[in-house]
Amino acid sequence: MTMSDLAARLTLAADDLATMRAELAAESDFEVFGRGAAADLAAHLTRAWHAQHERLDCLGRSLSDLAADVRLAARRYDAADAEAAAALNAAVVGSQGTETQDFAARGDALGGVGAAWTP
Amino acid sequence: MDALIRLRPASDGLMTCVDSTLARHGAAEGHEIWGLIRRGGLLPGDALACAADWLPPVLAGRAAQLRRQRETQADVSVSLSGQAALSGWEGEAATAFQARLSGVQRQLAEAQECGGTLAACLDELADWLDSARHRLARRVGSTLASAEAVTLTATSPLAEPATRSAAAAAIGAHVLSEVELFWQGGLEVWQRHAARAVSAPPALGGNAFAAAGLRVEP
Numbered sequence: 457m458t459m460s461d462l463a464a465r466l467t468l469a470a471d472d473l474a475t476m477r478a479e480l481a482a483e484s485d486f487e488v489f490g491r492g493a494a495a496d497l498a499a500h501l502t503r504a505w506h507a508q509h510e511r512l513d514c515l516g517r518s519l520s521d522l523a524a525d526v527r528l529a530a531r532r533y534d535a536a537d538a539e540a541a542a543a544l545n546a547a548v549v550g551s552q553g554t555e556t557q558d559f560a561a562r563g564d565a566l567g568g569v570g571a572a573w574t575p
Numbered sequence: 576m577d578a579l580i581r582l583r584p585a586s587d588g589l590m591t592c593v594d595s596t597l598a599r600h601g602a603a604e605g606h607e608i609w610g611l612i613r614r615g616g617l618l619p620g621d622a623l624a625c626a627a628d629w630l631p632p633v634l635a636g637r638a639a640q641l642r643r644q645r646e647t648q649a650d651v652s653v654s655l656s657g658q659a660a661l662s663g664w665e666g667e668a669a670t671a672f673q674a675r676l677s678g679v680q681r682q683l684a685e686a687q688e689c690g691g692t693l694a695a696c697l698d699e700l701a702d703w704l705d706s707a708r709h710r711l712a713r714r715v716g717s718t719l720a721s722a723e724a725v726t727l728t729a730t731s732p733l734a735e736p737a738t739r740s741a742a743a744a745a746i747g748a749h750v751l752s753e754v755e756l757f758w759q760g761g762l763e764v765w766q767r768h769a770a771r772a773v774s775a776p777p778a779l780g781g782n783a784f785a786a787a788g789l790r791v792e793p
Contacts, residue, residue, distance in 0.1 A: 459664060469651045476644045483637065489625050490616035493758035500765050501700075504693050508641070511686040518679050522672070529668050 459530035466523035473516035480509035577705070578712035579627050586715045590620030590750070592727045593743045600736050602744035611751035615758075619747035622754045626711060629761075631701040638697035641690045648687045655680055689771070696768035703764050707757045714753040718746050 486501040488494040597618060602608050608619075615622050655676060664672070718724060723742035726734050734742070 457663075462664070465654060469655055472647060472651050476647060479640065479644070483640075488629075488758075490622060492614045492616065493755065493762045494615065494622075494625065497758060497761045497765055500762075500769065501697075504689075504696075505637075508686065508690055508693060511682070511689065512644075515679060515682055515686060518675075518682075522675055522679065526672065529672075 459526055459533070463523045463526040463530065466519050466526060470516045470519035470523060473512045473519065477509045477512035477516060480505065480512065577708055579708045579715070582712055582715050582719070583627060585719055586623070587620075589719060589724055589728055589746070590623055593746050593750075594618040594620040596727060596739050596743035597747060600740035600743070602740055602747075606744050606748065608744045608748040608751065611748055611755060615751060615755060619750045619754075623711075623715065623750055626754050626757050627708070629704055631704040631708070634697045634701040634704060638694040638701065641694035641697070645687050645690045645694070648683055648690070652680055652683050652687075655683075692768055692771040696765060699764050699768070700761060703760055707760050711753050711757055714750060718749055721746065721749075 483505065486498040486505070488498040597608070612618065617625065723745045726742040727739060727746070
Protein backbone atom coordinates (compact mmCIF):
# COMPACT_ATOMS: atom_id res chain seq x y z
CA MET A 457 0.00 0.00 0.00
CA THR A 458 1.41 3.37 -0.98
CA MET A 459 1.09 6.47 1.12
CA SER A 460 -1.47 7.76 -1.38
CA ASP A 461 -3.55 4.63 -0.71
CA LEU A 462 -3.17 5.26 2.99
CA ALA A 463 -4.37 8.85 2.57
CA ALA A 464 -7.27 7.66 0.43
CA ARG A 465 -8.34 5.18 3.12
CA LEU A 466 -8.23 7.88 5.75
CA THR A 467 -10.30 10.17 3.55
CA LEU A 468 -12.82 7.39 3.01
CA ALA A 469 -13.08 6.82 6.75
CA ALA A 470 -13.50 10.58 7.29
CA ASP A 471 -16.29 10.61 4.69
CA ASP A 472 -18.04 7.72 6.46
CA LEU A 473 -17.93 9.60 9.74
CA ALA A 474 -19.16 12.80 8.07
CA THR A 475 -22.11 10.88 6.62
CA MET A 476 -22.98 9.43 10.03
CA ARG A 477 -22.68 12.85 11.60
CA ALA A 478 -25.01 14.35 8.97
CA GLU A 479 -27.56 11.58 9.60
CA LEU A 480 -27.64 12.39 13.30
CA ALA A 481 -27.73 16.13 12.69
CA ALA A 482 -30.73 15.68 10.37
CA GLU A 483 -32.84 14.41 13.27
CA SER A 484 -34.83 16.97 15.17
CA ASP A 485 -34.21 17.67 18.85
CA PHE A 486 -36.20 15.86 21.52
CA GLU A 487 -38.87 18.40 22.28
CA VAL A 488 -41.40 18.97 24.99
CA PHE A 489 -43.23 22.02 26.17
CA GLY A 490 -43.33 23.04 29.77
CA ARG A 491 -40.74 22.25 32.41
CA GLY A 492 -39.88 19.79 35.13
CA ALA A 493 -39.05 16.15 34.45
CA ALA A 494 -40.32 16.38 30.86
CA ALA A 495 -38.04 19.29 30.01
CA ASP A 496 -35.12 17.65 31.84
CA LEU A 497 -35.53 14.39 29.96
CA ALA A 498 -35.78 16.11 26.58
CA ALA A 499 -32.76 18.29 27.35
CA HIS A 500 -30.63 15.32 28.46
CA LEU A 501 -31.50 13.28 25.38
CA THR A 502 -30.90 16.21 23.06
CA ARG A 503 -27.52 16.90 24.66
CA ALA A 504 -26.49 13.25 24.38
CA TRP A 505 -27.58 13.16 20.74
CA HIS A 506 -25.66 16.35 19.95
CA ALA A 507 -22.61 15.07 21.81
CA GLN A 508 -22.61 11.98 19.62
CA HIS A 509 -22.64 13.95 16.38
CA GLU A 510 -20.00 16.31 17.75
CA ARG A 511 -17.85 13.26 18.47
CA LEU A 512 -18.28 12.03 14.91
CA ASP A 513 -17.67 15.51 13.53
CA CYS A 514 -14.45 15.85 15.50
CA LEU A 515 -13.26 12.37 14.48
CA GLY A 516 -14.06 13.04 10.82
CA ARG A 517 -12.08 16.27 10.88
CA SER A 518 -9.15 14.56 12.60
CA LEU A 519 -9.09 11.86 9.95
CA SER A 520 -9.28 14.46 7.16
CA ASP A 521 -6.35 16.33 8.72
CA LEU A 522 -4.46 13.08 9.05
CA ALA A 523 -5.09 12.26 5.38
CA ALA A 524 -3.87 15.73 4.36
CA ASP A 525 -0.73 15.27 6.47
CA VAL A 526 -0.04 11.87 4.93
CA ARG A 527 -0.38 13.38 1.44
CA LEU A 528 1.97 16.17 2.44
CA ALA A 529 4.49 13.70 3.87
CA ALA A 530 4.28 11.66 0.66
CA ARG A 531 4.98 14.75 -1.42
CA ARG A 532 7.95 15.58 0.77
CA TYR A 533 9.34 12.06 0.43
CA ASP A 534 8.88 12.26 -3.33
CA ALA A 535 10.64 15.60 -3.44
CA ALA A 536 13.48 14.34 -1.25
CA ASP A 537 13.87 11.24 -3.42
CA ALA A 538 13.85 13.27 -6.61
CA GLU A 539 16.45 15.62 -5.16
CA ALA A 540 18.66 12.71 -4.11
CA ALA A 541 18.30 11.09 -7.53
CA ALA A 542 19.24 14.34 -9.26
CA ALA A 543 22.28 14.66 -7.03
CA LEU A 544 23.32 11.11 -7.86
CA ASN A 545 22.87 11.75 -11.58
CA ALA A 546 24.98 14.86 -11.35
CA ALA A 547 27.68 13.00 -9.45
CA VAL A 548 27.77 10.17 -11.98
CA VAL A 549 27.89 12.54 -14.94
CA GLY A 550 30.70 14.43 -13.30
CA SER A 551 32.76 11.31 -12.64
CA GLN A 552 32.17 9.53 -16.00
CA GLY A 553 32.57 12.40 -18.42
CA THR A 554 30.05 12.23 -21.29
CA GLU A 555 28.57 8.85 -20.37
CA THR A 556 25.16 9.40 -18.77
CA GLN A 557 23.14 7.15 -16.52
CA ASP A 558 19.76 8.03 -15.07
CA PHE A 559 18.78 7.57 -11.48
CA ALA A 560 15.09 7.87 -10.76
CA ALA A 561 13.42 8.55 -7.47
CA ARG A 562 11.82 5.47 -6.08
CA GLY A 563 9.22 7.51 -4.23
CA ASP A 564 8.60 4.98 -1.52
CA ALA A 565 7.29 5.62 1.93
CA LEU A 566 10.61 5.03 3.57
CA GLY A 567 11.91 8.28 2.20
CA GLY A 568 15.49 7.14 1.88
CA VAL A 569 17.61 7.79 -1.14
CA GLY A 570 15.96 4.79 -2.77
CA ALA A 571 17.13 5.57 -6.27
CA ALA A 572 16.86 3.02 -9.06
CA TRP A 573 19.67 2.88 -11.55
CA THR A 574 18.60 2.91 -15.18
CA PRO A 575 21.45 2.23 -17.59
CA MET B 576 -52.03 2.65 17.18
CA ASP B 577 -52.05 2.40 20.96
CA ALA B 578 -54.83 3.14 23.44
CA LEU B 579 -53.67 6.71 24.01
CA ILE B 580 -53.89 7.52 20.30
CA ARG B 581 -57.33 5.89 20.07
CA LEU B 582 -58.54 7.97 23.01
CA ARG B 583 -57.23 11.27 21.71
CA PRO B 584 -60.29 12.22 19.60
CA ALA B 585 -62.52 11.68 22.62
CA SER B 586 -60.21 13.22 25.18
CA ASP B 587 -59.18 16.30 23.18
CA GLY B 588 -62.58 17.95 23.56
CA LEU B 589 -62.74 17.26 27.29
CA MET B 590 -59.19 18.44 27.93
CA THR B 591 -59.77 21.63 25.91
CA CYS B 592 -62.79 22.23 28.10
CA VAL B 593 -60.73 21.55 31.25
CA ASP B 594 -58.02 24.02 30.16
CA SER B 595 -60.46 26.76 29.19
CA THR B 596 -62.47 26.35 32.40
CA LEU B 597 -59.32 26.54 34.51
CA ALA B 598 -58.13 29.57 32.54
CA ARG B 599 -61.46 31.31 32.95
CA HIS B 600 -62.43 30.36 36.50
CA GLY B 601 -59.24 29.10 38.08
CA ALA B 602 -59.35 26.52 40.86
CA ALA B 603 -59.79 26.59 44.60
CA GLU B 604 -56.86 27.93 46.56
CA GLY B 605 -54.66 25.13 47.83
CA HIS B 606 -55.98 22.62 45.28
CA GLU B 607 -53.33 20.08 44.27
CA ILE B 608 -53.64 21.13 40.63
CA TRP B 609 -51.72 24.32 41.32
CA GLY B 610 -48.60 22.42 42.35
CA LEU B 611 -48.91 20.13 39.35
CA ILE B 612 -49.29 23.05 36.94
CA ARG B 613 -46.40 24.90 38.55
CA ARG B 614 -44.06 21.90 38.33
CA GLY B 615 -44.96 20.95 34.77
CA GLY B 616 -45.54 24.46 33.43
CA LEU B 617 -48.56 23.36 31.38
CA LEU B 618 -52.32 23.14 31.69
CA PRO B 619 -53.65 19.57 31.71
CA GLY B 620 -54.71 19.45 28.05
CA ASP B 621 -51.37 20.76 26.81
CA ALA B 622 -49.46 18.45 29.15
CA LEU B 623 -51.42 15.42 27.94
CA ALA B 624 -50.93 16.38 24.28
CA CYS B 625 -47.22 16.83 24.84
CA ALA B 626 -46.83 13.42 26.51
CA ALA B 627 -48.97 11.75 23.86
CA ASP B 628 -46.67 13.11 21.14
CA TRP B 629 -43.80 10.97 22.44
CA LEU B 630 -44.11 7.75 20.47
CA PRO B 631 -42.17 4.54 21.15
CA PRO B 632 -41.35 3.86 17.47
CA VAL B 633 -39.62 7.23 17.19
CA LEU B 634 -37.26 6.41 20.06
CA ALA B 635 -36.77 2.84 18.83
CA GLY B 636 -35.99 4.22 15.36
CA ARG B 637 -33.31 6.48 16.75
CA ALA B 638 -31.84 3.59 18.73
CA ALA B 639 -31.73 1.49 15.56
CA GLN B 640 -30.00 4.33 13.73
CA LEU B 641 -27.31 4.51 16.42
CA ARG B 642 -26.80 0.76 16.32
CA ARG B 643 -26.42 0.80 12.52
CA GLN B 644 -23.85 3.56 12.87
CA ARG B 645 -22.06 1.57 15.52
CA GLU B 646 -21.56 -1.24 13.00
CA THR B 647 -20.23 1.19 10.42
CA GLN B 648 -17.91 2.67 13.04
CA ALA B 649 -16.57 -0.82 13.77
CA ASP B 650 -15.86 -1.26 10.05
CA VAL B 651 -14.09 2.09 9.96
CA SER B 652 -12.02 1.11 12.97
CA VAL B 653 -10.96 -2.15 11.31
CA SER B 654 -10.07 -0.31 8.09
CA LEU B 655 -7.77 1.99 10.05
CA SER B 656 -5.90 -0.76 11.87
CA GLY B 657 -2.29 -1.32 10.96
CA GLN B 658 -2.31 1.11 8.07
CA ALA B 659 1.12 2.57 8.65
CA ALA B 660 2.63 -0.90 8.86
CA LEU B 661 0.87 -1.90 5.64
CA SER B 662 2.33 1.08 3.83
CA GLY B 663 5.84 0.12 4.87
CA TRP B 664 6.25 3.58 6.30
CA GLU B 665 8.86 3.83 9.02
CA GLY B 666 10.69 6.47 10.92
CA GLU B 667 9.82 9.43 13.10
CA ALA B 668 6.94 10.65 10.94
CA ALA B 669 5.45 7.15 10.77
CA THR B 670 5.64 6.88 14.56
CA ALA B 671 3.95 10.26 14.93
CA PHE B 672 1.28 9.22 12.43
CA GLN B 673 0.66 5.96 14.27
CA ALA B 674 0.33 7.79 17.59
CA ARG B 675 -2.20 10.18 16.11
CA LEU B 676 -4.10 7.35 14.42
CA SER B 677 -4.17 5.39 17.69
CA GLY B 678 -5.71 8.44 19.37
CA VAL B 679 -8.39 8.63 16.70
CA GLN B 680 -9.09 4.90 17.09
CA ARG B 681 -9.47 5.28 20.85
CA GLN B 682 -11.93 8.13 20.34
CA LEU B 683 -13.75 6.10 17.72
CA ALA B 684 -14.08 3.26 20.22
CA GLU B 685 -15.47 5.74 22.72
CA ALA B 686 -17.97 7.03 20.16
CA GLN B 687 -19.05 3.44 19.56
CA GLU B 688 -19.45 2.89 23.28
CA CYS B 689 -21.44 6.10 23.81
CA GLY B 690 -23.58 5.40 20.75
CA GLY B 691 -24.30 1.89 22.00
CA THR B 692 -25.22 3.14 25.45
CA LEU B 693 -27.47 5.85 24.06
CA ALA B 694 -29.12 3.28 21.80
CA ALA B 695 -29.74 0.99 24.79
CA CYS B 696 -31.17 3.95 26.71
CA LEU B 697 -33.48 4.89 23.83
CA ASP B 698 -34.64 1.28 23.52
CA GLU B 699 -35.43 1.19 27.21
CA LEU B 700 -37.19 4.54 26.92
CA ALA B 701 -39.27 3.14 24.06
CA ASP B 702 -40.29 0.20 26.29
CA TRP B 703 -41.02 2.59 29.14
CA LEU B 704 -43.12 4.74 26.80
CA ASP B 705 -45.20 1.73 25.82
CA SER B 706 -46.19 1.02 29.40
CA ALA B 707 -46.36 4.68 30.47
CA ARG B 708 -48.67 5.50 27.57
CA HIS B 709 -50.85 2.55 28.52
CA ARG B 710 -51.12 3.81 32.11
CA LEU B 711 -51.84 7.33 30.89
CA ALA B 712 -54.54 6.02 28.54
CA ARG B 713 -56.21 4.19 31.43
CA ARG B 714 -56.13 7.37 33.47
CA VAL B 715 -57.62 9.40 30.60
CA GLY B 716 -60.21 6.69 29.99
CA SER B 717 -61.34 6.78 33.60
CA THR B 718 -61.54 10.56 33.38
CA LEU B 719 -63.76 10.43 30.29
CA ALA B 720 -66.26 8.29 32.16
CA SER B 721 -66.27 10.46 35.28
CA ALA B 722 -69.09 12.57 36.68
CA GLU B 723 -66.82 15.60 36.41
CA ALA B 724 -66.55 15.03 32.68
CA VAL B 725 -70.34 15.06 32.39
CA THR B 726 -70.45 18.26 34.43
CA LEU B 727 -68.02 19.93 32.06
CA THR B 728 -69.22 18.66 28.72
CA ALA B 729 -73.00 18.76 29.04
CA THR B 730 -74.27 20.68 26.02
CA SER B 731 -76.21 23.14 28.12
CA PRO B 732 -74.13 23.68 31.23
CA LEU B 733 -76.20 22.88 34.24
CA ALA B 734 -73.55 23.61 36.80
CA GLU B 735 -72.49 26.89 38.36
CA PRO B 736 -69.03 28.21 37.43
CA ALA B 737 -67.67 27.13 40.82
CA THR B 738 -68.87 23.56 40.25
CA ARG B 739 -67.47 23.54 36.74
CA SER B 740 -64.19 24.90 38.04
CA ALA B 741 -64.02 22.18 40.69
CA ALA B 742 -64.75 19.53 38.06
CA ALA B 743 -62.04 20.91 35.78
CA ALA B 744 -59.54 21.02 38.64
CA ALA B 745 -60.36 17.44 39.63
CA ILE B 746 -59.96 16.14 36.07
CA GLY B 747 -56.86 18.25 35.54
CA ALA B 748 -55.18 17.01 38.71
CA HIS B 749 -56.13 13.41 37.90
CA VAL B 750 -54.50 13.64 34.48
CA LEU B 751 -51.54 15.83 35.44
CA SER B 752 -50.48 13.55 38.30
CA GLU B 753 -50.20 10.67 35.83
CA VAL B 754 -48.40 12.88 33.30
CA GLU B 755 -45.94 13.82 36.03
CA LEU B 756 -45.29 10.13 36.78
CA PHE B 757 -44.96 9.55 33.05
CA TRP B 758 -42.03 11.97 32.74
CA GLN B 759 -40.45 11.02 36.04
CA GLY B 760 -40.34 7.41 34.84
CA GLY B 761 -38.58 8.50 31.66
CA LEU B 762 -36.12 10.59 33.60
CA GLU B 763 -35.30 7.61 35.82
CA VAL B 764 -34.58 5.49 32.75
CA TRP B 765 -32.29 8.21 31.47
CA GLN B 766 -30.49 8.53 34.80
CA ARG B 767 -29.66 4.83 34.77
CA HIS B 768 -27.76 5.31 31.51
CA ALA B 769 -26.60 8.90 31.86
CA ALA B 770 -23.07 8.35 33.12
CA ARG B 771 -22.13 6.13 30.18
CA ALA B 772 -24.21 7.80 27.48
CA VAL B 773 -22.67 11.19 28.02
CA SER B 774 -18.96 11.62 27.99
CA ALA B 775 -17.11 14.60 26.72
CA PRO B 776 -16.74 14.79 22.95
CA PRO B 777 -13.20 13.93 21.90
CA ALA B 778 -10.51 16.49 22.45
CA LEU B 779 -7.92 15.06 20.16
CA GLY B 780 -4.34 16.15 20.64
CA GLY B 781 -2.52 18.52 18.37
CA ASN B 782 -0.98 17.62 15.08
CA ALA B 783 1.41 14.77 15.68
CA PHE B 784 3.30 15.51 12.51
CA ALA B 785 3.81 19.06 13.67
CA ALA B 786 5.01 17.71 17.00
CA ALA B 787 7.47 15.60 15.09
CA GLY B 788 8.62 18.71 13.25
CA LEU B 789 7.46 17.36 9.92
CA ARG B 790 4.67 19.67 8.95
CA VAL B 791 5.54 22.11 6.21
CA GLU B 792 3.33 25.13 6.36
CA PRO B 793 2.52 26.58 2.95
